[in-house]
Each structure stands twice: as structure tokens, then as C-alpha cells.
Amino acid sequence: MPPEYVPERAPAYAERASRLPGAVVWTRRAVGRTDGGAVGDTGPTVLPDGCMDLLWTEGRLLVAGPDTRAYRPGPGLPGPWAGVRFYPGTAPALLGVPAHELRDRRVDLADLRPGAEVRRLTGRIDAAPDPAAALEELALRLAADARPADPLVRAVVATLAAGRSVTATAERLGLGERQLHRRSLAAFGYGPKTLARILRLQRALALARSGVPFAETAARTGYADQAHLARDVRELAGMPLTALVRG
Template sequence: MASEYVERASRLPGAVVWTKGAVARTGAGTGDGEAGPAGLVLPDGCMDLLWTEGRLLVAGPDTRAFRPGPGLRGPWAGVRFRPGAAPALLGVPAHELRDRRTDLADLRPGAEVRRLTERIDAAPDPAAALEDLALRLAAEARPEDPLLRAVVAALAAGRSVAATAEAVGLGERQLHRRSLTAFGYGPKTLARILRMQRALALARSGVPLAETAARTGYADQAHLARDVRELAGLPVTSLLSR
């Protein structure tokens, strides 16, 4: 049975369904995404709803690389929400879950979570059952604020925090407060994380690091290397070699 990381687009707009370990049965596509080298999870601005047998958890937004400990080895299924989408579904501000893996029972009634966990444990395809749960949470939640997507798009395109605030019609302090609730950290941190992800994707496609740095808004290759090491905890060359 497959043990690699596998992902596919979700029926929930903007989300990704992924599996890692023996539960991976879909074969719908592979990517680096949540897996990272040797189980390392890199910051990406997202939050995930997670299942492993007997447990439902939420992965909060990371400001640094996360390496699963002995109690978090899986196998796993997950739904990765686009940046800013999960707090409305879960009813909790993103900053309260920053750099944490939290049992869903800490956020929702315990009896409900036990029933949901048992249902997903018993499902022939736990990833599909977890996706059904995510779709149900989305249907019950208030509509996603389109402003959040505009913020992410502007920062991902390399616009400054000031330019992003102006583009969405907010003051910089308002943008910071809204970002803490939606993304778990301020827009400057989100911009760094999105830039690192753009740079890694470009470098993995074969673009030399010096050119990658120039095209993604770093001052130079050394700046790129420092930023990746601070966020990922590994040299950029080590990440790319794995």
C-alpha cells in the first residue's frame, strides 16, 4: 500500500485533500506540500483539518517549520484550506492556533468530535470522509470574506504591506488586526512565507537560485538563503536536494 504523500484538489473551493502513509489510496497526484523532507512541514500560510486513526486535529498556521514528533507519525489524511479560510469554519481566530496542533475536541463539543472521529475511522476512504466533514463545516459557516483573498493575492504578487492595505481599502493597523484573525500573523510575516513558497517552487522547477532570488523579490541569493533558513530551519540547498 502506498506510503508517499499524495494530494488532490478538494470539492471545497481552494482546498486540497492530502494523505500520507498507508491511508493514501487515491493516487490522484503527488506534491511536496504538507510533507516536506523527512516529514518536515514548511510554513505556507494555510491551516489543515487532520485525521489520524482515533484523532481529529487542527494544524494552526506555522511561523516556522514543524516536524511531527513520535505521537504524530500517522498515517494521515488532511484537508488544507487556503489562507484565511479555516477560522470561519472552526469558529476560532487563527492566531490562537499559531504554531500548534490542537485536538478538534478542544474547539468543538467532545461528544460531537467523538462521533465524527468514529465515523471517519470506519470509513473505507478516511480522506473522503474528512473532506465531507470540511464541506459540512463550510456549509454551516458564514461566507468567506473576499477581502482576505485580495490580501493574499496582493502579498503573493510581491506588493508591500502598505500597498496591499491601500488596495483593499484598509489602514495598515486594520490590516494587521484582520490578518491576525484570518491568517494567524501579520501581513509582513504572511508575505515572507508566501515569498518563500514562491521561491522554492521556482527553484524546484530548475531556475538557478540567483535568478530565483531576483524574480521573487529578495535582495540577492544570500537574502533568499537567510530567509529560507529562518523559516524552514534548513538551508535552501538541503530542501531542494530532498
């Protein structure tokens, strides 16, 4: 007899570009365990990336604020999950709350918007054949109803991501450093120095995961040396660079 065909399972995590400019729609299914524990007790570590997310899991809508350190989900919310990850600095305008108020926090959307509205939206997404698509529609509606984001947001991200200093970024954008700091707190949840550090971490991880040696990765992303890169990764991610690359 020919072997029984077993369809390939969808990956635990998947993402795609959103129709909302700069955003990403992602999904993560509950992953079964073989040790007798509950399905999907914990999820993968989430690293700081300068972004905020709108999250759905059955019966709940949440917002993930900007992280300054690695976030490790605990037990109790097995999933599946869907999320919209907004371009850095754009979510506060959609949600009507400064980013620094949500820094390093996960909060229910009902804490930010009327409870009856959130219950109605949650029920609609729960019942949708594709919750991720329904969540994206919600994000698009929030964007359509929101005031415009700070027009300097993308310029700040692009300039810092290119490796320019905070002083050079402020000068390039025609701002004082204090004004840049104040606007960064509202848009990103932290000052431009922290944002620059997080963006540099993400650039370094992308290079290291592509096979670039760690010493060369450090040099190309503006670290003093490989030891500096290793310290920054451990402080922001809570684990060694080698473990992140293998993961």
C-alpha cells in the same frame, strides 16, 4: 519462470484538489522503517505556507494552526494520516476561532467543538473505506454551516503573493495598515508582513525546485540577492535551500 509481479506501492504522500474551493485533500501513509524502530516514527518537515489543516489519524481529529516556522512531527503518531489543507485565511470561519489563537499549534478538534460531536465524527471517519474522502465531507459540512470568511482574504493573499508591499496592499484594498494587520491576525494567524514573507518563500521554493538557479530565483521573487534568500529560507525552514530543493 517470469519474474514475480510486485505491484507498485502508492506514494507515501499524495494530494488532490478538494471540492471545497481552494482547498487540497492530502494523504500520507505510515512509512515502514528498516532499523527496528516503530513504523512512521516521524513525518516530513512541514513548511510555513499560510494555511491551516484539518487532520485525521486513527482515533483522532486535529487542527494544525498556521505556522511561522518549520514544524517537525515527533514520534508517537505513526499514521496513516489524511488532511484537508484550507485556502489561506478561510479556516477560522469554519472552526469559529481566530487563526492567531492556533498559531504554531496542533490541537485536538475536541478543544474547539463539543467532545461528543467530535467522538462521533472521529468514529465515522475511522470506519470509512476512504478516510480522506470522509474527512473532506466533514470539511464541506463545516463550510456549509459556517459564517462567510472575511471577503478580503483572497484579495490580501493575491496582492501580497504578487509582491506588493503591505502599504500598497492596504491602499489597494481601501484599508488602513492597522486594520489590515488586525484582520490578518484573525484570518491568517499573523500580520501581513509575515504572510508576505511566507508566500515569497513558497514562490522561491517552487522556482528553485523547477530548476531555476538560486540567484535568478532570488531576483524573480523580490529578495535583495541570493544571500538574502538563503537567510530567509534558513530562518523559516530551519535548513539550507539546497537541502530543501533536494528533498
